[in-house]
Amino acid sequence: MDIIAKLRDIPLDELHPNERLKVESDYLRGTLEESLAELATGAVAEDDTQLTKFHGFYQQDDRDLRDERRHQKLEPLYSFMVRLRLPGGLVTPKQWQTLDDVASRYANGTLRITTRQTFQYHGVLKENLRPHLQTIHQAMVDTIAACGDVNRNVICTANPHRSAIHRQVYELSHQISARLLPRTRAYHEIFLGEERVAGGAQEREPDRSEPKAGSGQGALDPQEPLYTRHYLPRKFKVALAIPPENDVDLFAHDVGFIADVVAGELRGFTVCIGGGMGMTHGEPTTFPRLSDPIGYCSLAAVPAVAEAIMRVQRDNGNRRDRKRARLKYTVEEMGLDAFKAEVERHLGEALAPARDYHFDDNGDRLGWIQGDDGLWHYGLFVQNGRIADFPDGPQLRTGLREIAEQHDGDLVLTTNQNVIITQVDASRREAIDALLDRHRLGVETSPLRRNAMACVAFPTCGLAMAESERYLPSLIDKLDTVMGDAGLADDAIIVRMTGCPNGCARPYLAEIGFVGKAPGRYNLYLGGGFSGQRLNKLYRENIDETTILETLTPLIQRYAAEREADEPFGDFVIRIGVIKETTAGREFHGA
Structure with a gap:
């Protein structure tokens, strides 16, 4: 049964309020025109704050200034976080310069690389x-x-x-993005000044390269043939990975495609579904979950498979309780086999059996590496993804701007919040190295720091319960000392921190994960997989920095003394019984 038929029988008061908002928004237009024209406030109307998200930005305020402005009887200092749609993360040098200009002209003077391989701006x-x-x-x-x-x-x-093969996978990311893009013209009308056409939205032009539609693939809504006016129950995320590198943390997403490469040829993809990181403190019915393989598809079928999975989620996802609305919960409630059967019904054909795969790690290749065509690529570490000029530190923004002005190769963002300077001829390596040195961009950092990530949290994120981006570097300083004292200065452990349990920096995959509980206090998770293949588990709750160091120091010392050859820290703490292995998302909260 399609989503329109299902929702017709459910009273509106039983649905989450966001569901009514979407239906009544005139395909995401709402009253945004009026909100933007209202000059008496820096905010938009309450309902419009939900609709802005579909257009790529969130309303926020500076939480550092809330109390001061309240005492001055001023409204919060509202601004917006603006996030780009950038499939595959590639930016040309000319685009980089424009995006850098925008950071100064309209935002807070920095760019931030997100864990979804794109840029976001703060303070707009x-x-x-x-x-x-x-x-x-x-x-x-x-x-x-x-x-x-x-x-x-x-x-x-x-x-x-x-x-x-990397090029083929990148092109698939663009094909999926284009195929699953909403068709409403609201963005173009409201923000780009295009005139509204009769009927309110452009019809979707048929893609003659698409596989023939199956029995479940009819258009339900002429203005939004994929989404309908109901859109999805919650966000939907797709990732593609090329083994043995799991730099995208493939299993953390709603849909994952694992490349099957045989004798240097890309043959197809193993399809995984049901991943997602977010949860809510104190609510055991919410949990992170890793995706499961359901089959295998050809190269040509990848966009259609992604669409079919999205359609099943659209029609079956929970629209009453947003905390249980992600695809991972739909899979849990329907069962993997039933969900797969619905996907195949939409496709009009069965998926082939999943193929074997192997991942070694989930980090980036930093420093110089050579591509198949002989050109060189430099992976540049960017601490927590923040591109700025730091006092007494790397001049990241100025340095990367200068590289974009002098280099004719592309720059690529990674999901680990780093930058790759691509297509460098051997004769140009020395010049790039000189730019890196001049702006202190190629400074060597510890493996612990290179493998650490943090979300933004304070002062802009409205969901933050504790610091993350502003705090993690100083904690890494202290943990580096612990690692050095244990003789592990050259060893990598995956460390991630978020200011709330929503999981933006994928902390539940970390070997050591910190999730904010209150200012200065964190839940400590241990036992994630080094290649992103296993969730961690709660070890200590609501602890401060002193307790964090008192807890981790003896564990790291024991790891140095008792580990087996090439044994990752996450595997070690499970083997010696410090923490039990999490084998499924539904067991995340268990002892």
């Missing part, structure tokens, strides 16, 4: 939203569907210039 004032979006549009970039209950930015193993 309401009056700057339109010029911000129009400027990046001129650079052939947009923010459509970068947030909201739609398919988000499609990510893939970084750098399409590294090999022919």
Whole structure:
């Protein structure tokens, strides 16, 4: 049964309020025109704050200034976080320069690489939203569907210039993104000034390269043939990976495609479904979950398979309780086999059996590596993804701007929040090295720091319960000392931190994960897999920095003394009985 037929029989008061909002929004237009025109406030109307997400930006305020402004009887200092749709993370040098210009002209002077392989800006004032979006549009970039209950930015193993297979996977990320893009013209009308056409939205032009539709693939809504006016129950995320590198943390996403490479040829993909990181403190019915393989498909079928999975989630996802609305819970409630059967019904054919795969790690290749065509690529570490000029530290923004001005190769963002400078001829390596040195960009860092990630948290994220990006570097300083004292200065452990349990930095996959509980206090998780193949488990709850160091120091010392050859820290703490292995998301909260 399709979503329109299902929801027709459910009273509106039984649905989450966001469901009514979407239906009544005139395909995501709402009253955004009026909200943007209201100059008496830096905010938009309450309902419109939900709709802005579908257009790629969130309303936020500076939480550091809340109390001060309240005492001054001023409204919060509202601004917007703007996120780009950038499938595969590639930016040309010219685009980089435009995006850098926008950071100064309309935002807070920094760019931040997200864990979804794109940029986001902070501090964009309401009056700057339109010029911000129009400027990046001129650079052939947009923010459509970068947030909201739609398919988000499609990510893939970084750098399409590294090999022919990397290029094929990158191109698939764009095909999936285009196929799953909402069709409403609201973004173009409201922010780019295009005139509204009769009927309100452009009809979707048929793609003659698409596989023939199966029995479940009829268009339900002429203005939004994929999403309908109901859109999805929650966000939807797709990732593609090329083994043995799991740099995208493939199993953390709603849909994952694992490349099957045989004798240097890309044959097809193993299809995985049901991943997702978010949960809610104190609610055991919510949990992170890793995706499961359901079959195998050809190269040509990948976009259609992604669409079929999205349709099943659209029609069966929970629209009453948003905390249980992600695809992972739909899989749990329907069962993997039933969900797969629905996917195959939409496809009109069965998936082949899943193929074997193996991942070695989930990190990036930093430093110089050579591509199949002989050109070189430099993986540049960017601490927590923040591109800025740091006092007494790396001049990341200035340095990367200068590289974009002098280098004719592309720059690629990674899901580990780093940058790859691509397509460097051997004769140009010395010049790139000189730029890196001049701006202190190639400074050697510890393996612990290189494998650490943090979400933004304070001061802008409204969900943050504790610091993350601003705090993790100093904690890594202290943990580096612990590692050095234990003789592990050259060893890598995956460390991740978030300011709340929503999991933006994928902390539940870390060997050591910190999740904010209150200012200065964190839940400590241990036992994640080094290649992103296993969830961790709660070890200590609501602890401060002193307790964190008192807890981890003896464990790291014991790891140095008792580990087996090439044994990752996450495997070690499980083997010696410090923490039990989490074998499924539903067991995440168990002892």
